[in-house]
Amino acid sequence: MTNLEDYIRDIPDFPKPGIVFKDITPLLGDAKAFRASIDRLAEELSDVACDAVVGIESRGFLFGTALAMAKDVGFVPVRKPGKLPYDTVSREYSLEYGTDRVEMHSDAVKKGQSVIVVDDLIATGGTATAACELVEQLGATVSALGFVIALDFIPWRERLGDRDVRALLRYG
Ligand code: AMP
Numbered sequence: 001m002t003n004l005e006d007y008i009r010d011i012p013d014f015p016k017p018g019i020v021f022k023d024i025t026p027l028l029g030d031a032k033a034f035r036a037s038i039d040r041l042a043e044e045l046s047d048v049a050c051d052a053v054v055g056i057e058s059r060g061f062l063f064g065t066a067l068a069m070a071k072d073v074g075f076v077p078v079r080k081p082g083k084l085p086y087d088t089v090s091r092e093y094s095l096e097y098g099t100d101r102v103e104m105h106s107d108a109v110k111k112g113q114s115v116i117v118v119d120d121l122i123a124t125g126g127t128a129t130a131a132c133e134l135v136e137q138l139g140a141t142v143s144a145l146g147f148v149i150a151l152d153f154i155p156w157r158e159r160l161g162d163r164d165v166r167a168l169l170r171y172g
Contacts, residue, residue, distance in 0.1 A: 002036040007027035053071065053073060054078055057080055063120055078134060106138065132145070
């Protein structure tokens with residue numbers, strides 16, 4: 001059985017000193033490992049209601065689109081500001097220094113729908129929480145969030161509240 005952890009490369013001090021960056025490109029570059037990651041995400045989330053997969057720019061697009069295909073549902077991108085061409089909803093969230101913002105098309109999810117929010121990794125949970133709030137603002141429900149990696153030594157749960165968070169690899 002493929003050990004996904006073998007395909008995650010630690011890059012110390014990237015993009016700045018003190019951060020250990022989890023590089024998922026070896027996983028993407030290996031057909032078996034990439035397929036295994038999508039199969040396992042689909043399995044991990046098989047009991048969850050899902051009308052669409054919402055993926056967070058940009059590595060969330062890689063896993064989110066593949067998961068959407070596996071689950072036979074559509075894909076919705078959550079993007080950095082100014083990238084989406086149609087009418088958008090927008091959410092600001094705080095970073096260690098300053099703030100950031102994510103956007104989604106205002107017609108991308110419909111009232112009453114259930115969606116899964118996907119990214120490659122959860123650290124502080126700020127980005128994922130903002131993505132959930134966009135979905136909820138439009139009257140849809142986040143039935144679960146799916147990640148390849150959860151950095152459990154960072155207190156992301158404080159931001160995510162009681163939302164259902166699932167991850168394939170946990171570093172704690
Ligand atoms: P956060 O909002 O703090 O949960 O950060 C999540 C976003 O930042 C995700 O899109 C990740 O891809 C990226 N990210 C944060 N920390 C790391 C890390 N140590 N390694 C790789 N990506 C990271």
